[in-house]
Amino acid sequence: MITLYRKAFYIVLVVLVAFRAPASTFAQSADQQNLIAGSDFQADSDVSTAPQNFSATGDVVFGPLGNLNRERFGCGYRFLSARDAASATAPAGQLSTTVRGLTPSSSRWYRFRVRALVQNGFDVDQEDLYLKAEFFANDGKDYLDNISQQIYSKVVLDRQNLADDQTNKNLGPSTWRSYDMEFRTPFPQVDTLRLSIGFGMGKGVGKHAELWVGQEELTPIAVPLTYVAPKGGHVFLGKDLLPLMVPLGGRWYYDPRGASPTPPSQFDYTNSNRLFYLSDRLEAPFAENMSSWLRKGDIDVNGNLATRDVPVADNVTVSFTSDDLVIRSKNLPNHPTAVFPDTDDLLDGNPNYIVEKESTWYIPLNPTVNPNHWAMENNSDSNRALPMGPIGVAVNGIVFFNPFDAGQKQALWRVDRCCGHPGPDGTYHYHKYPVCVKTPWADDGDDHSPLIGFAFDGFPIYGPYEAKGVLAKDDTANPLNAFNIHYDKDRGWHYHVTPGAFPHIIGGYWGYYNQKDQQHGAPGMQ
Numbered sequence: 280m281i282t283l284y285r286k287a288f289y290i291v292l293v294v295l296v297a298f299r300a301p302a303s304t305f306a307q308s309a310d311q312q313n314l315i316a317g318s319d320f321q322a323d324s325d326v327s328t329a330p331q332n333f334s335a336t337g338d339v340v341f342g343p344l345g346n347l348n349r350e351r352f353g354c355g356y357r358f359l360s361a362r363d364a365a366s367a368t369a370p371a372g373q374l375s376t377t378v379r380g381l382t383p384s385s386s387r388w389y390r391f392r393v394r395a396l397v398q399n400g401f402d403v404d405q406e407d408l409y410l411k412a413e414f415f416a417n418d419g420k421d422y423l424d425n426i427s428q429q430i431y432s433k434v435v436l437d438r439q440n441l442a443d444d445q446t447n448k449n450l451g452p453s454t455w456r457s458y459d460m461e462f463r464t465p466f467p468q469v470d471t472l473r474l475s476i477g478f479g480m481g482k483g484v485g486k487h488a489e490l491w492v493g494q495e496e497l498t499p500i501a502v503p504l505t506y507v508a509p510k511g512g513h514v515f516l517g518k519d520l521l522p523l524m525v526p527l528g529g530r531w532y533y534d535p536r537g538a539s540p541t542p543p544s545q546f547d548y549t550n551s552n553r554l555f556y557l558s559d560r561l562e563a564p565f566a567e568n569m570s571s572w573l574r575k576g577d578i579d580v581n582g583n584l585a586t587r588d589v590p591v592a593d594n595v596t597v598s599f600t601s602d603d604l605v606i607r608s609k610n611l612p613n614h615p616t617a618v619f620p621d622t623d624d625l626l627d628g629n630p631n632y633i634v635e636k637e638s639t640w641y642i643p644l645n646p647t648v649n650p651n652h653w654a655m656e657n658n659s660d661s662n663r664a665l666p667m668g669p670i671g672v673a674v675n676g677i678v679f680f681n682p683f684d685a686g687q688k689q690a691l692w693r694v695d696r697c698c699g700h701p702g703p704d705g706t707y708h709y710h711k712y713p714v715c716v717k718t719p720w721a722d723d724g725d726d727h728s729p730l731i732g733f734a735f736d737g738f739p740i741y742g743p744y745e746a747k748g749v750l751a752k753d754d755t756a757n758p759l760n761a762f763n764i765h766y767d768k769d770r771g772w773h774y775h776v777t778p779g780a781f782p783h784i785i786g787g788y789w790g791y792y793n794q795k796d797q798q799h800g801a802p803g804m805q
Contacts, residue, residue, distance in 0.1 A: 329356075337372025338481065344396070344491045349625040350450070350617045350695065351574060352396075358476075358490035360401045360483030369404070370481030378472045378497055379419060387464040390721075392496040393476050396696070397434050398453045400488035404480035406431040408490075410460040411475040419471035428460045436724055440750055441714065441743070443779040445691040449626055451487065454696035454714055455615050459721040461500060472497070493615070498567075500719075520561060527599050529644030530557040546597040552719075554597065556730055556739075559769035564730045566719045568675040569595040571613040578634040578705060580609065591635075595676035603641040603793065604733070608676030610636040612707050614715035617695035627693045634705025640672045641795040646737030648772065654761035654787035655681070664787035669796070671740060671785065673709065673732035675716050679740070679784050680708045691783070711783045712743060712776035724748055728775070736790035738764065740774045751775035762786045 329341035338359040344352035356374050363370075391410055408431035414423045437456060446452055464472075476492060483489070524532040525540050533542040534553045546554045548569040555561040571594035577585045591611055598605045612633070621629045655664040660683055669678040677699065682691055694700050697715035701707045718729045728742025728751075745751040751759055752775070759765050763785050764774045774785050 332376050334375045335372065336375075338370040339372035339374050344493060346625065348618060348623055351615050352491070352493065355491055355493040358401070358478055358492070359488070360403060360478065360481035360490070361485065361488035362481060362483075369479070370483070371407075371477075371479035373475050373477030374492060375473055375475040376495065377419065378474060379470065381464070381470045381472065387467065387469070388500050389462060389464070389472075390496075390498045390500045391460045391462070391474050392498065393458045393492055394455055394494040394496075395458060395476075396453050396455050396491040396493070397437075398487040398489050398491075399438070399451065400483050400485040401434075401490050402481070402483045402488065403431060403478050404482055407479040408434065409475075409477055410458065411477065412460065412462055413473040413475075414464055414466070414469045415471040415473070416466070416468040417470070423469060424465045426460075426462050426465075430458045430460075433458060433723055440724065441712075441778045443691075443711070445711075445779070446696075447626060447692050447694065450617075450696055453487075455493070456714060457717060457721070459723070461721070518557070518561070521557070524555065524561075527554075528601065529604070531555070531599065531604065531644070532557060532561070542599075544598060547595075548592055551597075558730070559727070562730055563719055564674045565595065565597060567717050568613065569593075569597075571595075571609070571611040571675070573611055573635055574616075574633070576618070576632070577611070578632045580635040580637055595674075599644070602644060603795070604644055606640045606642065606672055606676065608636070608638050608640065608672065608678075610634075610638055610676055610678065610706060612677055612697070612699065612715075613675050613717070614697050616697060616699065616707070619701050626695065629693065629700055631701040631703055632705050633701045633707045636706060638678075640669075640678075640735070641793045642672070642733045642735070643737030643790070643793055646772070646790045648789060649736075649791045652762070652787060652789055655782055658781055659683075665785070669706075669708070669735070670788075671732055671734035673713055673716055673740075674718075674730065675713075677713065677716075678706065678708045679732065679734075680710055682710050682781065682783050709784070712778045714778075718742075731776070734774060734785050734788060734790075735792045735796045736788040737793065738772050738774055738790055739770065740776065740784065741770075743776050743778050745775065750777075752777040752780045760786075762789045764789045 335341060335356060340357050342354060342357060344355045358372060360370050391412055393410065406429050409427045409429050411425060411427040413425040415421060416423055474497060524534050525542055527533055527542060532555045534555060543550060551565040551569050552563050554565055555563055570592045573579055573585050573589040573591050575585055575587050579585055591609060594609045594611050596607045617626050619629055619633055620631055621627060653662065653664050656662050660681055665681040668680065670681055671679040691710055694710055698711040698713050699707050699709045716731050722728050722742045724744050725747050727746060728744040730739050731742055732740045734740060743750050745754045757765050759775060763777055763782060764772055766772050772789060776784050
């Protein structure tokens with residue numbers, strides 16, 4: 280069954296459908312699972328016509344998403360759930376696109392992902408908000424079957440679990456999130472998909488009763504862990520595959536896929552799906568996260584103002600030494616941001632640009648607990664448990680900062696919807712859980728969250744969930760300590776981000792920070 284799995288996993292197809300994507304795209308490797316191939320959040324998008332490969336029906340309209348002087352949303356589709364007083368019917372609508380050219384494979388597994396912002400006033404009866412895939416054969420001429428999945432319960436769960444009263448009040452509590460549906464084509468003859476997101480029975484109230492869709496992706500995926508093959512055999516991506524992989528140090532492994540066992544000297548967007556981290560399963564945390572864009576209005580590495588959106592395929596690269604995971608990053612966010620500098624004072628008057636950086640971070644492969652560690656004092660950092668400036672790095676290359684700006688003033692309300700903003704030197708950084716960081720593993724609160732980054736002491740940082748329906752900050756069986764860290768047998772010591780609860784990312788270094796990162800402001804240890 281392992282042989283069958285590997286054949287399935289290596290089949291490659293990349294389909295990304297993004298609204299108002301510029302002409303330039305990244306080159307695609309023959310074994311690349313997915314990458315950011317187009318931009319859909321351009322402030323200068325032409326909004327006169329909708330993309331030809333999308334079809335909207337009902338109460339779904341194309342146009343600018345919000346105030347383009349305030350945030351880099353660009354254009355997309357708006358789902359209008361508030362009922363018109365003159366209408367006798369409840370709002371409903373659907374957005375669809377067709378993907379052709381699928382070829383039969385032994386896997387046939389895909390992930391349909393929609394990046395959307397759901398305003399707090401958006402509401403429907405009977406959880407009628409869904410993702411849908413319809414299957415066709417004979418180049419789309421013969422309809423075969425369909426599958427759908429309701430996602431409104433996920434929207435409600437996010438509103439409850441990830442609510443944060445310290446968000447920027449000028450923006451409101453809504454932010455961009457990814458909603459996923461994983462499915463297997465029911466017949467090998469399927470060569471065409473029609474992918475949709477839709478809603479019915481709308482009952483939204485007020486001016487902020489919309490759902491905004493800015494991007495859709497279709498990605499081939501490995502066979503899920505829980506899938507049972509029709510003949511009764513189990514096929515999964517699990518620890519049983521370790522003998523087929525090459526150890527790189529610590530918990531890292533390289534998948535040679537039947538080729539040379541010599542690992543590449545560098546991992547980038549073309550081979551990031553071969554770089555695995557071991558927890559209770561094998562994860563590929565850098566997949567889908569290593570490419571980005573220099574946006575119009577950003578400052579490039581040479582100090583020049585960008586006049587158009589430019590793809591940056593090598594935003595993040597990774598290599599290994601005997602002691603460290605070496606992350607080189609240009610620190611360009613790969614998700615929507617607010618518009619910086621905020622010259623119109625629509626966010627908080629932040630005068631700083633997002634600046635392309637050339638940074639190198641060293642993450643210990645075998646982190647060690649420091650017996651003399653100490654955590655931040657409650658709601659302050661007067662004991663300097665964490666430095667100002669970077670304290671860790673996310674898998675998309677963006678750095679984590681502690682919760683404070685200069686003068687020990689909490690920076691939390693000043694950040695954009697993705698929990699980041701640029702500092703005085705132009706470094707875009709996160710002060711809280713970076714909800715917009717993509718991951719190849721859906722984080723729907725159905726399981727332990729995936730890996731999203733590392734602190735400079737080498738211990739991993741995971742998303743907010745400890746188990747199905749359990750936020751780590753609320754876990755009484757294995758509670759987080761003041762450092763936001765706890766231990767389990769599969770992951771060892773590991774941090775969890777804590778939405779809405781201090782200290783938000785980490786409360787201090789549990790281990791010895793890497794001395795090579797000292798130039799970035801790491802404190803001395805006792």
